[in-house]
Amino acid sequence: MADRRFQVARLPGFATIAVLVFLALYLPILTLVGFAFNAENSISVWGGFSLKWFAAAWKNQAVQDAALRSLTIATLSALIATSVATLAALGTTRRPAFRGRGFIYVMINQPLMVPEIVTAVALLILFGIVKQATGYQGLGYLVAAHSAFCIPFAYLPIRARLAGMDASLEIAAADLYASPIATFRRVTLPLLAPGIMAGAMLAFVISLDDVVITEFVKSGGQDTLPTYMLGQMRRAITPEVNAISTLLLALTVALLTAFFLLTRQKD
Known part of the structure; x- marks a missing residue:
């Protein structure tokens, strides 16, 4: 008998709507990438193919400083967020159900539910209070700030x-007189490594791309690459901004592709 189950992909016009949605999502990005190679000093008039804006961005000292600052913050934030997220995941998963576990889930994932602008203002x-008390800038x-915001993404x-993961492997290690630390180091951690790497890469990308929290928290002279680009667009938009955006997009796509491959890895 023919399969009569409802399938949304068979609805009339589904393919057309899907194509329009993908165009709306990716056509602006493809346009930005295309005009990053524009020879003209314009973001809307094509003047031929050129790599000069990539060279200009590479030689721009302000871009270099912002890029290095972004990579430093993203790396440190990813390491901190992943370490905390790993401990939280072990505490909420590798033990019997306990009172308050649902509340802990909510608190860990709270940055995902609260609007980012609210988190930025709170930070x-x-x-501001801490700066006045300590003088540290x-x-x-x-x-x-980035570490706190990235924890749920790594978690x-x-x-x-x-x-x-199959908990019986850890139980078997305990039956063979392995200590909890030895079980974690030789059994749990190797099996968990793909998830940790995926969480670290996702946290790194979120930190690298963040604008709102960075704009509220940073002090003078602490521009990251996204906030530097935002400042340039307020003054004069040139294809150099498109070139920087293209490079940032390429890095993000590479990391997210690695994240996708790691999360698909079989046990």
Whole structure:
């Protein structure tokens, strides 16, 4: 008998709507990438193919400083967020159900549910008080803010990996008189490594691309690459901004592709 189950892909006009949606999502990005190779000093008039804007961005000292600052903050934030997320995932997954676990889930994932602007304003107020009390104006505030915001992004793939792991392997290690630390180091951690790497890469990308929290928390002279680009667009938009955006997009796509491949890895 013919399969009569409802399938949305068979609805009339589904393919047309899907094509229009993909065009709306990716046509602006493809346009930006195309005009990054524009020879003219314009973002809307094509004047031939050229790589001069990539060369200009590479030689721009302000771009170099912002890029290095972004990579430093993103790396430190990813390491901190992944470490905390790994401990949280182990504490909420590798033990029997306990009272308050649902509340802990909500608190860990809270940055995903609260509008980012609310988090940014809250951090601005908190760090303003700390700055007045300590006088410290360094990058530590940006690292702390990005780390806190990235924890749930790292937590989700790590917890998903833990939930899919066979706990009997850890039980067998304990039966063979392995200590809890030895079991974690030789059994749990190697199996969990793809999830940890995926969480770290996702946290790195989120931190690297963040604008709102960075704009509220940063002090003078602490522009990251996204906030530098935002400042340039307020003054004069040139294809150099398109070139920087293209390079940032390429890095993000590469990391997200690696994240996708790691999360698909079989046990």
